[in-house]
Amino acid sequence: MTEADPPPADPPPADPGHPHPDAAPAPGQGGPRGLSRREVLRRAGLAGAFTVGGAVLGHEFIPHRHPMAAADDAHGSAGGAGSGAGAGSGSYSGVGGTGATGGTGATGASQPPAALVGTSAGTQHGLYGHGVAAPTSLRADHLDAVTRPPAFDGRQGVTRDHDLSVTARHLEVADGSVVEAWTYAGSVPGPIIRATEGDRLRIRMANHTSHAHNVHLHGRHDPAMDGWEPIPPGGEFTYEVVAEPFGLHPYHCHTAPIAEHIGRGLYGAMIVDPPGGRPPAHEVVLVLGGWDLDGDGRNEVVAFNGIAGAYHRFPIRVPVGALVRVYVVNLLEHDPIASFHLHAQTFDVYRSGTSLTPDEHTDIVSLTQGERAVLEFRLPEPGRYMFHPHQSSLADRGAMGWFAAV
Ligand SMILES: [Cu+2]
DSSP, X not given: OOTTSOOSOOOOOOOTTSXXXXXXXXXXXXXXXXXXXXXXXXXXXXXXXXEETTEESOOOOOOOSOTTTSOOHHHXXXXXXXXXXXXXXXXXXXXXXXXXXXXSOTTOSSOOOHHHHTTTOSOOTTOOSOSSXXXXXXXXXXXXXXXXXXXXXXXXXXXXXXEOOXXXXXXXXXXXXEEEEEEETTBSSOOOEEXXXXXXXXXXXXXXXXXXXXXXEOSXXXXXXXXXXXXXXXXXXXXXXXXXXXXXXXXXXXXXXXXXXXXXXXXXXXXXEOTTOOOOOXXXXXXXXXXXXXXSSSOSEEXXXXXXXXXHHXXXXXXXXXXXXXXXXXXXXXXXXXXXXXSSOOEEEEETTOOSSOSEEESEEEEETTOEEEEEEEOOSSEEEEEEOSSHHHHHTTOOEEEEEO
């Protein structure tokens, strides 16, 4: 599915004198039969014979360079990584698209100036945050629809219809790693739902898979619409709730085994704006999730918005000095604790987004499973500002990216 696409960059080879810290598994963490993560990724991508619950996780042969050797595109290539010229030509038809959401260039169609992208170019030795690489087929705009929320539209007291029908599809979630994902409306995470407090939400879900699923919304609503009851294969249901309280709320499948249903991609973010909205800002949604490639109960890949290293290869562009608002949600299974850490700047934290007064001003916010926060900051100097969970084992598995202030 991707053989025809030229790789977006020709990353430098891994330094053979500097073995990746994941090359040898930590005791008890090596995956099935003690395989290293490197080996698990290699087999998942190239052999694809792993099964979980009887379903084949990955079955496509993708002749990539070694996933772990594909270390670090942007660092070493000083802006050459991914020209963005192939917009729309890749294999993520369900993930992204051009995202008709306006916005101000969250993930621009071209790379930031080489001077920004290449700020940490140079020797690969000791560079951080590149343990699992983005797929070579990834293009700059593929994640736009799940990165840029629809703009606040000022309407209040309206009914908003959404379709979160569930389908199964194959997604390449890291270089060489294809999974059978379960998706809401074709993407992982599912579509960003946005409403104003008090609006009525009508969320239709038709189950086009062979497993039962449902849509469980966080927040406050009629318990009859809570979404824990399974919708059988071929079934359909329309959830009707009032969007409240204002804040940032996850939604996800709540069918057992929940870890698998969330782990295969059935989750997303719902933004409920306060009446009148929040101050204008450059807005970004980052949903942290994981992929258990081999069914061992451990995420071999961890990613913001579904694709490992996506914002490492294509930094999220924000205007210098502009207010940036990040809606960050933790929907990792298996890893109980995560966090969001921004380099070189501090931010206001609005926990769950349910207050207009910041709870904290810091550079790291901890998030257990299901927790979320709205973060606000400005980046006063042009440059690249790294972000990742402060748990380095999560960052090393693909959850690392950059804001490029330009
Ligand atoms: Cu499900």
